[in-house]
Amino acid sequence: MDLLxxxxxxxxxxxGIFQVLRRNVIRSVIGLFILSNAVNLFLLSSGAYQGVVxxxxxxxxxxxxxxxxxxxxxxxxxxxxGGLALVLSLVYILSVRYKISDADKIKKLRY
Amino acid sequence: xxxxxxxxxxxxxxxxxxxxxxxxxxNMPRLRxxxxxxxxxxxxxxxxxxxxxxxxxxxxxxxxxxxxQAPFGITFVADLLSATMVVMSQxxxxxxxxxxxxxxxxxxxxxxxxxxxLTLATGLTGAFLTGxxxxxxxxxxLLVVSGTVLTAISDxxxxxxxxxxxxxxxxxxxxxxxxxSGLLYVAYGTLNMADLSARIAADPNQPLMxxxxxxxxxxxxxxxxxxxxxxxxPDFHTAAPTAVSALLSSVVVKLGVYGFLRMxxxxxxxxxxxxxxxxxxxxxxxxxxxxxxxxxxxxxxxxLAYSTLxxxxxxxxxxxxxxxxxxxxxxxxxxxxxxxxxxxxxxxGAVASRAPVKSxxxxxxxxxxKSMPYGGALFLLGGLALAGIPxxxxxxxxxxxxxxxxxxxxxxxxxxxGFASLFTLxxxxxAFQKIWWEPMAPGSEPKPTGDSLLAPSILxxxxxxxxxxxxxxxxxxxxxxxxxxxAQGYIQGVLVSLG
Numbered sequence: 001m002d003l004l005x006x007x008x009x010x011x012x013x014x015x016g017i018f019q020v021l022r023r024n025v026i027r028s029v030i031g032l033f034i035l036s037n038a039v040n041l042f043l044l045s046s047g048a049y050q051g052v053v054x055x056x057x058x059x060x061x062x063x064x065x066x067x068x069x070x071x072x073x074x075x076x077x078x079x080x081x082g083g084l085a086l087v088l089s090l091v092y093i094l095s096v097r098y099k100i101s102d103a104d105k106i107k108k109l110r111y
Numbered sequence: 112x113x114x115x116x117x118x119x120x121x122x123x124x125x126x127x128x129x130x131x132x133x134x135x136x137x138n139m140p141r142l143r144x145x146x147x148x149x150x151x152x153x154x155x156x157x158x159x160x161x162x163x164x165x166x167x168x169x170x171x172x173x174x175x176x177x178x179x180q181a182p183f184g185i186t187f188v189a190d191l192l193s194a195t196m197v198v199m200s201q202x203x204x205x206x207x208x209x210x211x212x213x214x215x216x217x218x219x220x221x222x223x224x225x226x227x228x229l230t231l232a233t234g235l236t237g238a239f240l241t242g243x244x245x246x247x248x249x250x251x252x253l254l255v256v257s258g259t260v261l262t263a264i265s266d267x268x269x270x271x272x273x274x275x276x277x278x279x280x281x282x283x284x285x286x287x288x289x290x291x292s293g294l295l296y297v298a299y300g301t302l303n304m305a306d307l308s309a310r311i312a313a314d315p316n317q318p319l320m321x322x323x324x325x326x327x328x329x330x331x332x333x334x335x336x337x338x339x340x341x342x343x344x345p346d347f348h349t350a351a352p353t354a355v356s357a358l359l360s361s362v363v364v365k366l367g368v369y370g371f372l373r374m375x376x377x378x379x380x381x382x383x384x385x386x387x388x389x390x391x392x393x394x395x396x397x398x399x400x401x402x403x404x405x406x407x408x409x410x411x412x413x414x415l416a417y418s419t420l421x422x423x424x425x426x427x428x429x430x431x432x433x434x435x436x437x438x439x440x441x442x443x444x445x446x447x448x449x450x451x452x453x454x455x456x457x458x459x460g461a462v463a464s465r466a467p468v469k470s471x472x473x474x475x476x477x478x479x480x481k482s483m484p485y486g487g488a489l490f491l492l493g494g495l496a497l498a499g500i501p502x503x504x505x506x507x508x509x510x511x512x513x514x515x516x517x518x519x520x521x522x523x524x525x526x527x528x529g530f531a532s533l534f535t536l537x538x539x540x541x542a543f544q545k546i547w548w549e550p551m552a553p554g555s556e557p558k559p560t561g562d563s564l565l566a567p568s569i570l571x572x573x574x575x576x577x578x579x580x581x582x583x584x585x586x587x588x589x590x591x592x593x594x595x596x597x598a599q600g601y602i603q604g605v606l607v608s609l610g
Binding site for chain 1: 245248249252255256259260263268269271272273274275278279282283285286289290292293296297302346349350
């Protein structure tokens with residue numbers, strides 16, 4: 001399970017970084033989506049998925065899952081959703097104003 | 112009756128409350144601005160009270176949210192360093208609101224302008240006051256989103272491009288911080304900064320710790336626009352509305368400096384030597400590169416943005432020297448640079464608002480200053496303060512910095528930054544000459560009215576006062592430095608206190 005999980009997280013990071021480095025702004029934003037999900041999975045891998053019982057159950061003999069990474073991931077998901085929505089809207093305005101999706105050509109700010 | 116521990120929350124909650132109230136007043140445009148200024152003034156008062164209280168007590172004021180004790184709940188800590196940073200940032204943000212009130216930009220009339228201003232204040236203050244790494248992420252994200260939207264609605268038609276660059280790199284930085292907090296949680300099982308500090312000192316050989324340290328360093332480097340993560344900064348600070356860029360270039364970049372101070376004196380005390388070496392190298396590169404970049408630009412606001420790169424470099428070098436005197440000089444430098452840079456950017460913006468074409472590019476503002484001699488006097492004073500000429504506060508910060516360098520016997524880095532600080536005189540002198548000495552191009556007239564000069568006058572006045580009577584700030588800074596010298600005080604203050 002651990003091995004499978006780390007391979008999955010690693011693959012998501014690799015795909016995300018590759019996409020982030022693309023010149024097309026839309027592709028690079030998709031890369032950001034993948035990266036932020038990879039980070040959430042990474043936070044989950046700090047032990048939260050190993051438990052079989054929720055942390056608030058009293059008197060259970062089974063392994064309880066760690067509640068803190070779950071709280072972190074929930075917060076991170078909400079915040080990254082807001083951030084990614086904002087970055088998409090910025091990309092939309094850029095595509096309307098510059099009529100181009102090549103990140104290298106978006107360089108009107110000089111001096 | 113206010114319990115003493117709850118005043119920690121006031122500088123964070125007051126702007127947030129003001130922001131919510133501001134959203135409700137969508138059809139009262141003038142009143143929105145006055146409300147924002149009132150809220151910021153109240154918040155500034157509460158943060159000054161907080162600083163005095165912490166200074167008087169000698170130990171940090173800690174508030175445990177929801178009554179959960181320190182390693183488990185979310186903690187707000189106002190120690191001397193945080194309280195000083197909060198007072199500094201609230202002072203500049205209040206001046207920024209004052210400038211926005213007298214500004215003729217279109218974007219000031221945007222319904223959510225002051226709301227975003229106040230959420231930016233909340234994010235910055237919260238990031239300084241929080242005692243929890245994950246909470247730092249939340250507040251930093253609030254800060255980033257507010258700053259991005261404020262720049263995207265700028266009058267500059269390329270504001271969206273600058274906002275996109277900044278937001279993209281900041282999202283990557285948030286990912287760095289999340290990775291760092293995940294690694295620290297795996298290695299030490301806590302995210303509370305005091306608890307982490309104690310556990311890292313007890314068990315420094317965890318294999319994931321250096322990785323987390325590097326990711327945290329990268330996060331703060333992006334926040335402070337330090338080479339090699341600096342490329343967004345000149346664009347972003349040039350395209351932002353003047354009232355906003357005055358904040359961004361003066362107090363928002365100090366979040367990273369604050370982070371480096373915390374990293375070297377609280378979180379990674381034993382590993383601090385490595386961090387300090389890195390910071391000295393980055394700082395010297397920043398000083399030289401920022402100075403040369405500022406000389407090579409053709410826009411007054413862009414020049415000041417590059418100058419911020421250089422000035423942050425000075426602070427990094429001081430943190431890198433790491434002696435108590437050097438840390439004190441870093442605090443003095445942080446405080447004084449915020450005042451000077453905010454005032455200079457506001458003056459550059461006021462000049463741009465009077466130019467025939469609204470822009471701070473030198474080709475548009477040549478000779479515009481002829482109609483505003485008072486602004487010229489202020490710009491000259493601010494420029495001399497930035498260069499470190501005696502009767503102003505910049506001299507005090509440069510003097511303590513160089514003295515601490517001699518004291519730390521770091522002659523090589525001292526000689527390099529001493530030489531590079533001469534660049535300041537060159538670029539400030541050139542900007543002054545272009546705007547206030549050279550005649551205007553024939554046939555063009557400056558606009559008769561523009562942005563109000565009230566806010567920069569106040570800031571330059573504070574600069575003059577702190578230059579002539581710098582003793583209180585120096586004493587405060589040395590108190591902060593001696594407080595930072597002992598991480599145990601912070602740890603015990605947070606973990607033992609009953610909130």
